[in-house]
Structures are given as structure tokens and as C-alpha cells.
Amino acid sequence: MTSTIYLGFLNGYSPSWAEDLAPRVSQAFSLPTQPIDLELDLDLYYAPERRQYHATLIIARLLRYLPELDSKIVGITSLDLFIPVLTFVFGQSQLDGAAALVSTHRLHSEFYGLPADIDLLFERTVKEVVHELGHAFGLVHCPDYLCVMKASTYVEDVDIKKASLCSECQATLIDRSGKPSHR
Amino acid sequence: MRDRKILIVDDELSVRQSLQEWFREDGFQVETAADGNAALKMMDAGPFDIIVVDLKMPGMDGITLQKRVRELDKSAAIIILTAFASVETAVEALKLGAYDYVTKPVDPDDLSNLVRNILREKELSEENIRLKEKVSELSGLAPIVGKSPKMKRVLDLIDTVAETDSTVVILGESGTGKELIARAIHGKSKRRFFPIVAVNCGSIPESLLESELFGHEKGAFTGAQYRRKGKIELADGGTLFLDEIGDISPKMQIDLLRVLETKRFTRLGGNQEVTSDFRLICATNRNLEKLVEDGIFREDLYYRVNVFSVPVPPLRERREDVPLLAEHFIERYARAMGKARKALSAQAESILVDYRWPGNVRELQNAIERAMVIGTGPAIVPEDLPLPSDREISEPADRSLSAIEKDHIERVLMEVDGNVSQGAKILGIDRTTLYNKMKKYGLGR
Ligand SMILES: [Zn+2]
Ligand SMILES: [Zn+2]
Numbered sequence: 001m002t003s004t005i006y007l008g009f010l011n012g013y014s015p016s017w018a019e020d021l022a023p024r025v026s027q028a029f030s031l032p033t034q035p036i037d038l039e040l041d042l043d044l045y046y047a048p049e050r051r052q053y054h055a056t057l058i059i060a061r062l063l064r065y066l067p068e069l070d071s072k073i074v075g076i077t078s079l080d081l082f083i084p085v086l087t088f089v090f091g092q093s094q095l096d097g098a099a100a101l102v103s104t105h106r107l108h109s110e111f112y113g114l115p116a117d118i119d120l121l122f123e124r125t126v127k128e129v130v131h132e133l134g135h136a137f138g139l140v141h142c143p144d145y146l147c148v149m150k151a152s153t154y155v156e157d158v159d160i161k162k163a164s165l166c167s168e169c170q171a172t173l174i175d176r177s178g179k180p181s182h183r
Numbered sequence: 184m185r186d187r188k189i190l191i192v193d194d195e196l197s198v199r200q201s202l203q204e205w206f207r208e209d210g211f212q213v214e215t216a217a218d219g220n221a222a223l224k225m226m227d228a229g230p231f232d233i234i235v236v237d238l239k240m241p242g243m244d245g246i247t248l249q250k251r252v253r254e255l256d257k258s259a260a261i262i263i264l265t266a267f268a269s270v271e272t273a274v275e276a277l278k279l280g281a282y283d284y285v286t287k288p289v290d291p292d293d294l295s296n297l298v299r300n301i302l303r304e305k306e307l308s309e310e311n312i313r314l315k316e317k318v319s320e321l322s323g324l325a326p327i328v329g330k331s332p333k334m335k336r337v338l339d340l341i342d343t344v345a346e347t348d349s350t351v352v353i354l355g356e357s358g359t360g361k362e363l364i365a366r367a368i369h370g371k372s373k374r375r376f377f378p379i380v381a382v383n384c385g386s387i388p389e390s391l392l393e394s395e396l397f398g399h400e401k402g403a404f405t406g407a408q409y410r411r412k413g414k415i416e417l418a419d420g421g422t423l424f425l426d427e428i429g430d431i432s433p434k435m436q437i438d439l440l441r442v443l444e445t446k447r448f449t450r451l452g453g454n455q456e457v458t459s460d461f462r463l464i465c466a467t468n469r470n471l472e473k474l475v476e477d478g479i480f481r482e483d484l485y486y487r488v489n490v491f492s493v494p495v496p497p498l499r500e501r502r503e504d505v506p507l508l509a510e511h512f513i514e515r516y517a518r519a520m521g522k523a524r525k526a527l528s529a530q531a532e533s534i535l536v537d538y539r540w541p542g543n544v545r546e547l548q549n550a551i552e553r554a555m556v557i558g559t560g561p562a563i564v565p566e567d568l569p570l571p572s573d574r575e576i577s578e579p580a581d582r583s584l585s586a587i588e589k590d591h592i593e594r595v596l597m598e599v600d601g602n603v604s605q606g607a608k609i610l611g612i613d614r615t616t617l618y619n620k621m622k623k624y625g626l627g628r
Contacts, residue, residue, distance in 0.1 A: 050288075056201060083201040085264075087288045095207050140210035145388055151209060153291040156404075160388065 001177055003070045005031050005133065008038035010058075010077040015104070017122040021076075021129065028130045028148070028164055029137070029173075038065055038075055047082070055081040055092035055101055062099040072136050073099050074129055080105040090152065093132040095140070100132035106155065124155065126163045134165065138176050142169050186212045187302065188229065192222040192248065193237040193264065198287075202235065205291075209298070219243025223251055231259045233301055238265040238272055238284075246276055253280060260301040264289075300411065307378070307417065331501035332601075337364070340493045345371035350443075352428070352488050353466040355495030358543030361466040362426060364495060369422040374462055377421030380414045384435075385427030392435060394451050403452025413450065415442060418461040428488065429469035429480060440484045463488070498540040498547060502597060505536045508544060512551035513563070520555060526562040538570050589624040592617070596626065 007022055009015075022033040040061055045054040062075050081089050081103040090107065093100035107124040109117045130148045142149035147166035152158045165173060189211045191202045199215040206213045214231075216222035218240055234252060238245035249261055263276045263284035273284035283297055344351050345368045353361045362381060369379040387395055394403070398413030415423060431439070442448045443463065447456050465488055474480035498505065509527055517524040527535075531554075540546055554567035592610065599605040607617040620626075 056197075056204075082288070083205070084195070084197040085201050085288055086205065086294070087290045089291065092204075093208075095204065135208050140208055145391060151295060153295045160390070 001070065002029075002031060002072055002137070003068060004072075005029065005033045006036040006065075006067060006071055006073045007033055007129075008036040008062075008065070008073065008075050010038050010040060010075050010079075011042055013076065013078050015078075015121075016118065017125075020122065021126065024126045024163065025074075025129055025133065029133065034067075036065065036067070036073065038062070040075075042077070042079060050082055052080045052082040052088065053077070055083050055089055055103075059092055059094060059099045059101050062101065066098055069098075071098070072133060074133060075099070075101045076104065076125070076129065077101070078104050090158070091128050091132040093135040095135050096138040097136055100129075100136045102128045102132055107158070112155065120159075123163065124158050127158055127161060128152075130163055130165075134169065134173075137173055139165075139169055139172060142166060144168070186210070187232045188212045188214070189233045189235065190222065190225055190229070190231045190259075191215045191235045192217075192219070192240070192245075193235070194218060194240045195237070198237070198264075205294075209295075219248040219251070222248060223255070226252065226255045229259070230256050232305060233262060233298065234259050235262045235264055236281075238263055238276070246272065246279065249276055249279055249281060260305075262297065262301075307380075330507060331496075331504045333496040333501045334504060337493060337495055341367050342371065344368055344491050344493065347491070348372070348374075348462055349490045350463045350488055351465075351491045351493060352471070353464065353493045353495060354471075355466070355468060356497045356543055357468045358545035359495040359497060360544050361468075361495060362424065364493060365422070365424045365464045365466060368464060368493075369424075369462075372422070372462070374421050378418060379422040379424055380418040381424040381426065382414050383426045385430040389432050389435070392431070393438070396435075397438070397448055397450055398457075399451035400453035403450070410450070415448065415459050415461065416450075416457055419459040421461060423461045423463050425463065425465040427467060428465035429467035429471055429474055433481070436481045436484050440481065440487060443484075443487050498543045500593075502536050503600075505540075505547065506532055508547055509535055509551055512548050513555065516552050516555040522555065523561070525555065525558065525560075528562045528564050530565050531563045531568055534565055534568055534570065585624075588620070589626070592620060592624065593626055596621075 005025060007025065009018060022035070026033045040058070042053055042058065045057045045061075046052075047054055058075065058077075058081075062073055066073050081092065081101065083089055083092060088106060089103070091100065091102035102125065104121065104125055105111065107121055107128065109115060109120060127148055131152070134149050139149050141151040144150060144166045145160055146162050147169055148161055148163055149165060149169050150157065150161045152161065187210070189206050191199055191206070191213065192215070193199050193202070194217055196217075199217070203213045203215055214225050214228055216225050219242055222234075222236075236245045236248055236252075240248075243251075245263060245265075249263070252259065252261065260282040261276075261280070263273050263281045265273045265284055265286055273281075273286075276284060282301060285293055285297065341364060351365075351368060353364050355361050365381070366379060369375060382392075382395060384392060394411070394413065396413050396415050398411050398416055401410050438448075442459075446460060447458050449456055471480055471485055471489065475482050475485045498508075506527070509532070513525055513527065516522075535547070535550075542549075550568055550570060551563075553569075554563045558564070558567035592606075595609050596603075596606050599609065603614055603617055603621075607614045610617065612620075
């Protein structure tokens with residue numbers, strides 16, 4: 001059983017909605033959340049030729065901050081993330097593991113040439129954090145358009161879905177929560 | 184979704200790892216190989232639905248590997264992974280039968296759209312095989328399903344409309360097997376050698392239903408990286424089955440009406456007219472006439488759609504079919520679970536027959552499946568059937584005296600197999616009065 005979800009904003013990122021995130025994440029998984037200080041030198045993971053940050057390596061680093069073995073940790077950054085092979089990712093996580101990472105870079109309306117919309121950005125961030133955490137809890141992508149575990153490769157996808165798990169994913173989650181993590 | 188298998192062949196560890204993670208999150212079972220020889224060995228672990236092959240690898244290159252893989256597995260879709268410089272070689276790979284190529288680094292939209300297209304095509308061809316099985320299963324089933332007079336009438340209707348090419352609307356509560364009936368009509372029609380393509384209009388958000396039905400051109404909206412054929416186009420030559428037709432929006436109603444009138448349409452974001460020769464079968468559990476009266480469903484579309492209607496009775500109106508259906512499901516689950524066939528105890532049978540079955544055949548099927556799983560004895564007994572208390576469920580929503588009278592008369596008539604003299608005797612009224620009441624409530628013949 002997972003005890004706590006730790007939420008950490010990376011490199012001093014402190015958006016105005018930072019404190020509103022925890023209750024929403026808590027609600028999605030019915031688990032307590034705790035803030036955590038994460039002081040990482042992200043420059044180490046910068047790829048100058050791509051002007052992006054290497055998500056897989058950052059996740060490996062995040063694991064060292066894990067307070068308890070049975071907890072999950074999520075890092076939130078405003079920097080643009082990539083994994084080798086793909087041009088970008090909204091987020092990344094260890095499937096059935098302990099750590100997840102979410103970038104708000106491409107969740108801003110401004111990124112698409114639209115006026116800023118803080119509420120929309122917050123909603124998108126909630127969904128992406130819950131989505132990546134879902135993977136960390138062992139869930140894979142869901143075909144239900146409204147389920148938070150629906151795969152989203154463009155931001156309009158994120159807007160269609162809800163911030164919660166569909167009943168099937170919910171059932172899978174409960175089914176799995178009795179079993180220990182594989183990694 | 185059942186596990187799809189994918190093999191990733193690339194000499195770079197970081198590429199293998201990140202693609203593996205990415206596809207695992209998508210629900211794939213993923214294998215990786217660092218070079219061509221390892222990949223060929225992995226083929227034993229197949230068959231794979233998709234094989235991703237890096238073009239430039241030390242030793243065996245991607246093109247050679249593709250040829251060798253093709254000899255072993257013709258059905259796997261091959262995606263070539265290439266650096267920007269070698270697009271020409273990638274084009275050569277396409278000529279050799281690769282599904283597509285992508286350049287590194289890959290846009291996640293591109294990759295997921297590509298994968299989705301591959302799986303959709305695979306599913307479509309698999310669906311065609313499945314439905315052939317389903318139809319033959321259903322026709323084998325016909326004597327069972329059709330024992331009650333009401334169901335016999337449905338089967339007769341299926342035979343009649345199958346010969347025509349006209350639009351059909353199947354009306355019935357949910358769980359009555361409307362899709363199975365649509366498939367039976369298709370399977371008996373002259374279009375049976377072409378696909379039947381099903382769309383559940385009620386379960387797809389409005390914004391997506393349009394592109395689902397009409398398809399879209401590349402660039403029609405953000406994320407539309409590929410031209411995609413819609414279900415209407417895919418049904419060309421065959422049958423388009425639209426379930427929950429009563430739920431579509433006013434705009435979709437207009438679009439659909441236009442297609443039915445002209446058999447022509449354009450894909451989203453396109454100008455080119457596409458034609459599709461399909462037969463339309465739709466279904467709904469709602470009262471279309473009422474929807475028309477209320478101005479929710481267009482009258483002109485209603486007349487287009489309602490050329491021929493097939494009403495499917497709820498299970499409670501054909502209780503005499505319950506034991507046979509139950510036996511059928513017992514047999515089917517016994518076979519599927521590799522268990523011995525169970526008997527149906529007399530008490531269990533009478534519980535099943537008396538129950539009101541708000542979820543119809545599907546609910547009965549679920550109840551039997553459950554009983555087959557939890558029951559330990561050689562027969563299904565009442566304890567294996569934890570049906571909700573009938574009293575709460577079967578109380579008619581309409582509690583007026585006439586509703587209850589109708590219900591009661593219906594039950595009595597069912598018990599005496601429609602024999603009016605016997606029914607009148609039980610009810611304590613004379614035959615003429617009973618006939619009048621039957622006429623008033625629309626019961627019987
Ligand atoms: Zn995901
Ligand atoms: Zn789901």
C-alpha cells in the first residue's frame with residue numbers, strides 16, 4: 001500500500017496555484033499528499049542541441065529524494081522535457097514505480113499563441129500530474145475519452161478528459177493496491 | 184484491450200529504453216533487441232503486432248532485417264526509425280512493405296497516430312473475422328432465441344428485411360441484443376461479404392463523433408497528422424450500424440441526413456467529395472416518435488431512418504425463452520471456462536423465470552456467468568443467483584390502477600400461453616371483457 005504522495009516543485013518554480021494542487025491529487029487517489037523540497041541542479045540534464053531537459057535522467061534523480069519506500073514522488077517543472085527518440089513529453093513516470101515528472105511548459109496557452117489562462121493551466125496540470133501518477137501506480141493508457149488515463153499527445157486531448165479515473169481504472173487501481181510494486 | 188505485442192530493434196540503449204517505457208504505458212507488451220540477429224531470435228516470442236526497426240545499425244541494417252522479418256511474419260506492421268539524413272532509404276523500405284517511417288526524434292503525436300492507425304486497421308480486419316463467427320453463432324442459435332412467439336416474429340422480420348436493402352431501425356431496451364440483430368441482418372443480406380461497421384453514437388463525445396463518422400484530412404485540426412477514413416467510408420459496400428441514434432446532436436442529424444440523401448460527403452478539413460455505398464441499420468432504446476414530437480429528433484431524418492422497424496421485446500415479455508437462454512449461456516460459459524456443464528435446478532430456474540430482468544438478455548448472461556464462477560456444486564442453485572430483490576425492481580414506475588391491471592393481465596396471459604378462455608377464468612371475468620381489456624392495453628395478438 002502506498003502511504004503518501006510527495007509533491008515537489010523543481011528549481012524554485014512557484015506558480016500561484018501551487019497550494020491548490022495537493023487537495024486535487026489527494027482526491028484522485030484517496031491518499032494524503034505532502035509538499036517536499038527538491039533542490040536539483042537541472043542544468044546537468046540540459047541537452048543544448050535540443051534546448052530541452054532529459055526527463056528519464058531527472059526521474060532517476062528524483063528517486064533519491066523518496067522519503068519512504070512505500071511512497072510516490074512527483075516533480076513539477078516549467079522546463080520543456082524530452083525523452084530520447086521523442087520530440088517532447090508533457091510528463092514522464094516509471095510505470096509501476098515510485099517517481100513521476102510533469103512539465104507545465106506545453107500546458108500554457110501562451111505556448112500555442114493564445115492568451116494566458118491560469119485556470120486552464122491549473123486544470124491541465126492537475127490532469128497531467130494525476131495521469132503520470134496513475135502510471136506510477138501501474139495503470140496503462142485507457143481508451144475512455146474522459147478518463148484521466150487516456151493518452152494525450154496534444155493539449156486539446158488533455159482538455160477533453162477529466163481529472164479523475166474512470167470506474168474501470170479505479171477498479172484496477174484498487175485491485176493493484178494490495179500488491180507490492182515491482183520496482 | 185488484449186495485450187498487443189511490439190518489438191523494438193535499435194542499437195542505441197536510450198532509444199530502446201525510452202520507447203519501451205512509452206509503449207508499456209500505452210498497454211503494450213514490449214520486447215527489445217539491440218541488433219538484427221537478436222531481433223530475429225526474438226521472433227520466436229512473437230507474433231508481434233508492430234515491429235519498430237532502426238534503419239542504421241551496425242551489422243545487419245534495417246532494410247535487410249525488414250526482409251528477413253517479412254519472411255517470418257507477414258502480418259506484423261513494420262515502422263522504420265530513421266535519422267533525417269536517410270529518408271531516401273526509408274522510402275525504399277516503404278516500397279518493400281514497411282507500414283511507415285518516422286524520423287528521430289519523433290513527434291509523439293505522429294507516433295501515437297501511426298500506432299493507432301495500425302491497430303485500427305488490424306482491429307477492423309479482426310472484427311470482420313469475429314463477426315463472421317458471431318453471425319454463424321447466431322444463426323445456429325435461431326431455434327433457441329425464437330421459441331417464443333414474439334421472438335419468432337423478430338426472426339421473421341430479420342429474414343424479410345435482410346433481403347431488401349432498405350434502412351432499418353431496431354427498437355428495444357438496452358441489453359436486448361440489438362447489435363446482434365443488426366449483425367444478423369447484415370449476415371443474411373447480399374452485403375454480407377463486405378464489412379459491417381458499428382458506431383455507438385451515445386458513447387462518443389460530440390466533438391469526436393464527427394471525425395469518427397466522416398474521417399478527416401491531414402491537418403484538419405491540431406493533432407490530425409494523417410488522413411483518416413471515417414466509419415461511413417469504411418462501411419463502403421457493407422452496412423453501417425449506428426447504435427443509440429436517438430442521442431445524436433442536431434448538427435449531426437443534419438450531416439447524417441445529407442449523407443443518407445446523397446451518399447456523398449467530405450472528410451473534415453477536406454473539399455474532395457467521397458462516396459460510400461452503404462446500408463444503414465440503426466438502433467435506439469429511446470422512443471423516436473416522442474423525440475420527434477419534442478423537437479429533439481428531426482422529423483425528416485426520422486422518416487429516412489424508420490423505413491423498416493424491428494421491435495425487440497424485453498426479456499420479461501418472453502419469459503418462456505429464459506430457461507433456454509439460460510441453458511445456452513451455461514453451455515457457452517462451461518466451454519469457455521473449461522468446466523463441466525452445470526444443470527439448472529428447478530428452484531433456480533423459477534427464480535430466473537420470475538425475475539423482471541431490467542437489463543434484459545445481457546443481465547441474464549451476466550447472472551449465468553457469475554453463477555458459473557461462484558457456484559461449487561454440479562447444478563446452479565438459488566444461492567448462486569444473487570439477483571436484486573424482485574419486489575423493489577418489478578414494482579412498475581407507473582402505479583396507477585390501470586398500469587397494475589395491465590401488468591397483471593399480461594402475467595396471467597403469459598402463464599396460460601395466451602389462452603384467453605383460461606386467462607379469463609383465472610381473472611374471474613368473461614372472455615369479452617378480457618378481449619376488450621387486451622385491446623385497450625395493446626396486449627396479445
Ligand atoms: Zn501516459
Ligand atoms: Zn480509464
